[in-house]
Amino acid sequence: xxxxxxxxxxxxxxxxxxxxxxxxxxxxxxxxxxxxxxxxxxxxxxxxxxxxxxxxxxxxxxxxxxxxxxxxxxxxxxxxxxxxxxxxxxxxxxxxxxxxxxxxxxxxxxxxxxxxxxxxxxxxxxxxxxxxxxxxxxxxxxxxxxxxxxxxxxxxxxxxxxxxxxxxxxxxxxxxxxxxxxxxxxxxxxxxxxxxxxxxxxxxxxxxxxxxxxxxxxxxxxxxxxxxxxxxxxxxxxxxxxxxxxxxxxxxxxxxxxxxxxxxxxxxxxxxxxxxxxxxxxxxxxxxxxxxxxxxxxxxxxxxxxxxxxxxxxxxxxxxxxxxxxxxxxxxxxxxxxxxxxxxxxxxxxxxxxxxxxxxxxxxxxxxxxxxxxxxxxxxxxxxxxxxxxxxxxxxxxxxxxxxxxxxxxxxxxxxxxxxxxxxxxxxxxxxxxxxxxxxxxxxxxxxxxxxxxxxxxxxxxxxxxxxxxxxxxxxxxxxxxxxxxxxxxxxxxxxxxxxxxxxxxxxxxx
Numbered sequence: 001x002x003x004x005x006x007x008x009x010x011x012x013x014x015x016x017x018x019x020x021x022x023x024x025x026x027x028x029x030x031x032x033x034x035x036x037x038x039x040x041x042x043x044x045x046x047x048x049x050x051x052x053x054x055x056x057x058x059x060x061x062x063x064x065x066x067x068x069x070x071x072x073x074x075x076x077x078x079x080x081x082x083x084x085x086x087x088x089x090x091x092x093x094x095x096x097x098x099x100x101x102x103x104x105x106x107x108x109x110x111x112x113x114x115x116x117x118x119x120x121x122x123x124x125x126x127x128x129x130x131x132x133x134x135x136x137x138x139x140x141x142x143x144x145x146x147x148x149x150x151x152x153x154x155x156x157x158x159x160x161x162x163x164x165x166x167x168x169x170x171x172x173x174x175x176x177x178x179x180x181x182x183x184x185x186x187x188x189x190x191x192x193x194x195x196x197x198x199x200x201x202x203x204x205x206x207x208x209x210x211x212x213x214x215x216x217x218x219x220x221x222x223x224x225x226x227x228x229x230x231x232x233x234x235x236x237x238x239x240x241x242x243x244x245x246x247x248x249x250x251x252x253x254x255x256x257x258x259x260x261x262x263x264x265x266x267x268x269x270x271x272x273x274x275x276x277x278x279x280x281x282x283x284x285x286x287x288x289x290x291x292x293x294x295x296x297x298x299x300x301x302x303x304x305x306x307x308x309x310x311x312x313x314x315x316x317x318x319x320x321x322x323x324x325x326x327x328x329x330x331x332x333x334x335x336x337x338x339x340x341x342x343x344x345x346x347x348x349x350x351x352x353x354x355x356x357x358x359x360x361x362x363x364x365x366x367x368x369x370x371x372x373x374x375x376x377x378x379x380x381x382x383x384x385x386x387x388x389x390x391x392x393x394x395x396x397x398x399x400x401x402x403x404x405x406x407x408x409x410x411x412x413x414x415x416x417x418x419x420x421x422x423x424x425x426x427x428x429x430x431x432x433x434x435x436x437x438x439x440x441x442x443x444x445x446x447x448x449x450x451x452x453x454x455x456x457x458x459x460x461x462x463x464x465x466x467x468x469x470x471x472x473x474x475x476x477x478x479x480x481x482x483x484x485x486x487x488x489x490x491x492x493x494x495x496x497x498x499x500x501x502x503x504x505x506x507x508x509x510x511x
Contacts, residue, residue, distance in 0.1 A: 089117045118139050286311035296323070
């Protein structure tokens with residue numbers, strides 16, 4: 001275990017919280033000490049939910065460890081049932097409570113509670129949040145699904161599909177559901193159940209009535225889809241419809257299973273991304289270097305869109321959830337880059353610095369990293385912060401999602417006309433590199449230049465002429481030019497970087 005100021009995934013019981021909080025009538029009893037009670041913070045502050053998450057803690061304290069903590073757990077179970085009257089109860093332990101080995105599942109089983117109980121064995125020191133969500137959803141389906149309720153005769157009705165995987169605190173899950181449901185409706189397919197987000201125990205009971213499943217988010221929906229395949233023979237569509245190409249593939253797969261014609265929907269041309277990517281100003285963005293990092297599903301999908309639909313060059317690709325490392329490695333091989341499989345944000349930062357991209361697609365942490373390096377960034381994957389739960393409709397899936405991707409990825413970049421104007425007015429008193437931001441008005445100090453002073457005696461210093469020339473290089477590649485020139489000077493033992501040194505370095509790296 002590594003102590004860190006940032007983690008891409010919490011322990012597995014956080015994944016269980018996300019499933020429980022997204023559902024209706026489901027309550028989660030978590031055996032935990034004081035200090036592990038952060039569900040309210042996660043869901044009401046970050047996701048801005050209008051109600052408290054359905055999580056009850058036993059909150060034992062240090063003085064309780066010499067007593068019977070199992071009695072605390074049983075008392076908490078009785079109290080929450082009386083207060084909330086849930087339809088089903090999840091029980092488990094936090095990573096800290098796991099150490100005292102009270103066995104919450106066994107304790108509840110002995111109580112003979114008057115409702116379905118789903119025991120969760122979530123090994124906190126071997127697994128993480130996404131796996132915890134997937135395992136929790138799988139156990140809920142396994143316990144609550146009614147095996148006698150199967151698909152009816154397809155004659156005279158529209159095909160039925162389940163949407164699996166969306167949870168509370170999921171990245172754009174709410175809007176993706178709307179977009180995918182709309183696509184299905186245009187294909188003549190109805191939605192049977194969306195789960196776990198918005199589903200009740202009664203909804204889970206009728207999952208078997210669908211003709212097939214759509215795994216919207218494999219990290220949380222794969223295990224449940226596999227179970228439904230075994231129990232009901234339901235096939236599963238695992239193509240994630242992010243980007244125009246993937247959405248077209250998704251539409252064709254659904255149409256094949258449903259026995260409908262996909263061509264009328266495909267002919268509608270519902271996304272502007274394809275045309276806008278071919279427009280004059282977007283052509284200027286061809287070849288822009290992009291670094292991608294997130295959960296495996298979103299990272300692989302983003303790489304396809306960036307490379308095939310926007311003309312970017314993928315210079316880095318990675319994920320933090322090792323369960324999907326194989327998919328990321330396969331995609332990285334396609335784009336000719338080394339896959340980065342890590343949950344260490346410092347390793348990601350080093351990789352971004354080495355790749356010198358012009359755009360970063362990542363999580364909230366990559367947004368911070370990109371900001372430090374002065375690189376444009378767009379968030380494509382959880383973990384995310386409050387600004388990535390917009391009030392507006394903003395899906396990432398489907399044809400409308402492709403439009404959103406175009407906007408969110410292109411806006412952080414400097415467009416062709418914009419760079420032309422920046423170059424034209426580079427020496428203007430209002431627009432040069434040392435100018436104070438115009439919105440601050442007069443009387444504010446000018447930012448200090450940070451180029452001249454070397455970090456130590458062995459590093460080269462920049463002459464005034466070389467510094468002025470360096471400033472003429474567009475800011476989004478200036479860092480790379482500076483780094484290359486200093487490396488060139490160091491290799492040749494040059495102590496002071498003159499104008500000629502900068503030109504020689506440029507010629508050297510242009511070969």
